[in-house]
Amino acid sequence: MYEIKPEEARLLAEFWERDPADYSLEFKRVLNRLRIEPLAGKVCILSYRDGREFALGRFGERRGDPVLPLDARRFARLKDAQWELLKLRWAKHAGHPLPPELAAR
Amino acid sequence: MFEILGYPDKLSLRPGERVRFMVSCEEPLDYKAELVRVQCGDDSPAGPGMKETVVPGLLGQTIRGRKQVSHIGSYMRVEPAPALDIAGDMTATLLVFPTLPDRGRQGLIGRWSDFERRGWTLAMLPDGRLEFRVGDGEREAAVATSAALMAREWYRVTARHDAGRGTLTLEQRPLKGFPAGATAARAEAPSHGIRAATADLPLLLAAEGTEEPAHPTHFFNGKLEAPRLFAGLAEDAAIDAIDAGTLAAPLAEGLAGAWDFGAGIATERADDRGPHRLHGRLVNLPTRGVTGAHWDGSVMSWPERPAHYAAVHFHEDDFADCGWEADFELALPADLPSGLYAARLTAGALAERIVFFVNAPLGKAGSPIAFLGSSATFMAYANAHYLTDNADMEMKGGFFLVLNEAARFFNERRDLGLSTYDTHLDGSGVCYSSRLRPMQSMRLTDRIWTLRADTHVTDWMSARGFSYDLVTDEAIQYDGIAALAPYRVLVTGTHPEYWTTRMWDVLVEWQARGGRIMYLGGNGFYWRTAFHPERNSVVEVRRAEIGARYWVTEAGEDYLSFSGEHGGLWRRLGRPPQGLVGIGTIATGFDKASYYRRTEASRDPRAAFIFAGVPEEIIGDFGALGGGAAGQEIDSADPRLGTPPHALVLARSEKHSRYFNVVPEETPFHHPTINGEESEHCHADLVFYEGPGGGAVFSTGSINWAASLAHGNYDNNVSRITENVLRRFADPGPFRLPGAP
Numbered sequence: 001m002y003e004i005k006p007e008e009a010r011l012l013a014e015f016w017e018r019d020p021a022d023y024s025l026e027f028k029r030v031l032n033r034l035r036i037e038p039l040a041g042k043v044c045i046l047s048y049r050d051g052r053e054f055a056l057g058r059f060g061e062r063r064g065d066p067v068l069p070l071d072a073r074r075f076a077r078l079k080d081a082q083w084e085l086l087k088l089r090w091a092k093h094a095g096h097p098l099p100p101e102l103a104a105r
Numbered sequence: 106m107f108e109i110l111g112y113p114d115k116l117s118l119r120p121g122e123r124v125r126f127m128v129s130c131e132e133p134l135d136y137k138a139e140l141v142r143v144q145c146g147d148d149s150p151a152g153p154g155m156k157e158t159v160v161p162g163l164l165g166q167t168i169r170g171r172k173q174v175s176h177i178g179s180y181m182r183v184e185p186a187p188a189l190d191i192a193g194d195m196t197a198t199l200l201v202f203p204t205l206p207d208r209g210r211q212g213l214i215g216r217w218s219d220f221e222r223r224g225w226t227l228a229m230l231p232d233g234r235l236e237f238r239v240g241d242g243e244r245e246a247a248v249a250t251s252a253a254l255m256a257r258e259w260y261r262v263t264a265r266h267d268a269g270r271g272t273l274t275l276e277q278r279p280l281k282g283f284p285a286g287a288t289a290a291r292a293e294a295p296s297h298g299i300r301a302a303t304a305d306l307p308l309l310l311a312a313e314g315t316e317e318p319a320h321p322t323h324f325f326n327g328k329l330e331a332p333r334l335f336a337g338l339a340e341d342a343a344i345d346a347i348d349a350g351t352l353a354a355p356l357a358e359g360l361a362g363a364w365d366f367g368a369g370i371a372t373e374r375a376d377d378r379g380p381h382r383l384h385g386r387l388v389n390l391p392t393r394g395v396t397g398a399h400w401d402g403s404v405m406s407w408p409e410r411p412a413h414y415a416a417v418h419f420h421e422d423d424f425a426d427c428g429w430e431a432d433f434e435l436a437l438p439a440d441l442p443s444g445l446y447a448a449r450l451t452a453g454a455l456a457e458r459i460v461f462f463v464n465a466p467l468g469k470a471g472s473p474i475a476f477l478g479s480s481a482t483f484m485a486y487a488n489a490h491y492l493t494d495n496a497d498m499e500m501k502g503g504f505f506l507v508l509n510e511a512a513r514f515f516n517e518r519r520d521l522g523l524s525t526y527d528t529h530l531d532g533s534g535v536c537y538s539s540r541l542r543p544m545q546s547m548r549l550t551d552r553i554w555t556l557r558a559d560t561h562v563t564d565w566m567s568a569r570g571f572s573y574d575l576v577t578d579e580a581i582q583y584d585g586i587a588a589l590a591p592y593r594v595l596v597t598g599t600h601p602e603y604w605t606t607r608m609w610d611v612l613v614e615w616q617a618r619g620g621r622i623m624y625l626g627g628n629g630f631y632w633r634t635a636f637h638p639e640r641n642s643v644v645e646v647r648r649a650e651i652g653a654r655y656w657v658t659e660a661g662e663d664y665l666s667f668s669g670e671h672g673g674l675w676r677r678l679g680r681p682p683q684g685l686v687g688i689g690t691i692a693t694g695f696d697k698a699s700y701y702r703r704t705e706a707s708r709d710p711r712a713a714f715i716f717a718g719v720p721e722e723i724i725g726d727f728g729a730l731g732g733g734a735a736g737q738e739i740d741s742a743d744p745r746l747g748t749p750p751h752a753l754v755l756a757r758s759e760k761h762s763r764y765f766n767v768v769p770e771e772t773p774f775h776h777p778t779i780n781g782e783e784s785e786h787c788h789a790d791l792v793f794y795e796g797p798g799g800g801a802v803f804s805t806g807s808i809n810w811a812a813s814l815a816h817g818n819y820d821n822n823v824s825r826i827t828e829n830v831l832r833r834f835a836d837p838g839p840f841r842l843p844g845a846p
Contacts, residue, residue: 020504021697021762028763035499042496044506046513050149050550057508063494063530064519067508078507085505 503764559598647672684747694765698736799839
């Protein structure tokens with residue numbers, strides 16, 4: 001199974017710099033890896049009011065358990081919620097530090 | 106947001122009929138009910154907005170709402186009968202195939218009141234061992250085996266109460282020696298003279314009774330076959346003989362009941378072959394037409410040898426009907442125009458719409474244009490849980506999972522049933538889906554999919570001045586050609602995926618008469634479907650052989666229990682959709698949509714009417730879904746599969762993403778270039794051709810097409826093309842086949 005390498009942290013800059021359709025193959029591979037995880041305890045994005053507001057949420061342990069907000073943060077843009085989730089997934093699955101300019105975003 | 110929920114007792118109506126509305130409110134509240142005609146249900150930021158019109162003079166009353174509950178979990182129920190009141194020696198035996206033996210207590214067979222602690226019950230304990238218990242309301246005796254049943258192995262299970270000796274015995278015998286042989290067990294315990302007090306208790310299979318006899322609990326997950334009940338002590342040899350059909354006469358005399366699930370597979374009846382004909386009723390639609398203990402792979406269809414399919418697969422999450430009481434009803438006026446309607450329920454800021462379809466009076470079209478209400482598809486989707494139940498959805502979608510309020514609500518409300526996209530708790534696929542419940546697929550405030558996406562078409566037709574009738578596929582199913590005969594053109598929604606044989610046949614017959622189809626969707630005409638033979642509220646799907654799907658039928662279970670037909674893709678049944686509408690499913694992808702590029706064929710004089718006022722080469726590089734008209738699920742032409750030789754592929758989509766993938770039926774083996782970036786086959790085709798009888802077909806091959814219609818206040822090339830086609834298709838002038846005089 002593909003393992004994310006420390007130097008691939010730089011690829012995350014594409015999240016802000018490119019349209020998703022134009023992500024590099026390397027970044028898409030990183031994203032694919034970050035999406036491979038079980039449902040139990042999974043952190044995802046919650047949308048409210050027909051996509052007018054977003055938050056992060058966490059799955060329960062069993063099928064049918066509520067998916068509850070992870071914290072009190074709310075995002076007006078999906079992109080911002082995706083970035084917060086991307087950072088969480090990166091920390092969980094890659095374990096390598098992000099470049100300071102990305103970690104601060 | 107979900108404080109008010111409801112459903113109608115009928116989805117497909119005609120003027121003059123009555124419809125009842127079942128409503129549940131989380132807390133008691135007063136709500137106002139109004140009848141609205143719906144034009145558009147998309148009030149998302151990019152959508153055309155919610156557009157509905159109150160129909161004055163109907164409903165308008167305020168109703169006190171209350172909470173209503175539903176009960177899931179399937180079982181067999183036999184009403185109390187004297188022949189079942191066995192006070193002395195008794196034997197209960199059946200074949201058991203557990204699928205979740207460690208899932209808490211699960212009833213197998215018994216007449217038991219958990220509240221009164223009386224009767225007898227044979228059940229699986231939380232650790233997978235078996236227990237046989239008798240009680241008289243004051244005292245109880247029980248025996249349990251020492252080994253847990255193994256999941257997905259068949260067992261002969263027999264319980265005996267020797268009242269004379271005062272013993273309870275219980276035996277579990279695996280039908281195969283390996284690997285389940287070590288789990289064979291036999292146990293005996295004293296019954297202390299206790300006689301089972303069963304008066305007035307129903308016989309239940311796959312569940313146990315509680316203090317509320319109408320709603321049992323401790324549901325069994327797995328298959329059960331050939332339950333038998335004897336007044337007497339049946340010996341092992343005699344029980345073996347039951348399976349061989351050579352039951353000895355003396356034992357037959359003691360037979361209280363012998364239920365044969367190989368009979369009446371299409372129904373909810375459980376036939377009793379015993380002398381008392383104590384037929385049972387299967388509650389909450391357990392799956393029938395499933396392989397039994399005697400299935401050996403020599404046959405693959407239940408109609409061919411029902412004895413190999415004499416099992417029923419029960420699930421604790423099976424569902425048939427919420428069974429709520431009606432809060433109000435509506436008599437549709439005889440002159441109510443055909444269309445999409447809803448009972449709009451409001452209480453302060455709360456609002457919920459219970460949507461239903463009104464066809465025109467049979468044989469009386471209000472317009473030459475009919476819009477298809479894809480009720481079978483909405484039923485198949487119903488309350489789909491793939492977003493919350495399938496760990497691979499992010500991989501499939503190519504984005505981090507986003508759950509809206511509805512997805513979260515229906516995730517928690519499993520009491521509202523599953524869909525044919527789901528698996529049961531034991532991993533087996535959900536074959537049946539009922540509409541007698543609030544259905545997410547019919548909600549107008551949800552993700553842009555199914556009905557809500559289809560309202561992009563009704564909205565566009567209204568905005569562009571087209572009057573139309575609505576024709577449901579349910580009407581096509583039950584009224585046949587009469588449902589379509591008055592119309593010149595049938596406009597589909599975005600995703601008419603599920604079709605019965607009858608519906609398909611009627612559509613072909615109507616086409617032969619010159620009927621014209623505008624297929625404005627993708628992944629249509631894909632899965633063979635069947636309606637329940639006795640209730641039109643339930644459909645069945647078998648995910649057989651191959652196809653884009655979330656589960657696969659178990660070996661030997663490809664045949665629909667409702668109809669006896671082979672299930673699966675219409676393509677695999679000799680009827681590819683390319684033969685019906687020129688195109689068929691080629692790929693799916695949900696990250697981003699694309700556009701079409703016109704082909705040389707679009708300059709063909711036969712297509713001139715389609716492109717009048719459309720100078721652009723690129724079609725649909727805009728839209729409310731994914732930014733393009735070609736997206737989500739796309740179809741392409743294929744002469745090998747029946748696209749007519751004279752069909753014009755007018756435009757073809759391109760530049761799809763890596764998260765589009767060509768469907769499995771197009772890729773006999775896997776390789777890394779089946780994605781939208783690299784596959785030469787991953788494209789939607791815009792197709793036109795003339796048909797028989799002066800008819801014609803126009804197909805867009807994309808679920809997203811409709812979401813581009815409203816772009817730029819309906820002034821765009823997707824809208825113009827669609828309008829050009831609809832005006833011509835609605836015109837009585839016949840189309841002529843190329844080369845015809």
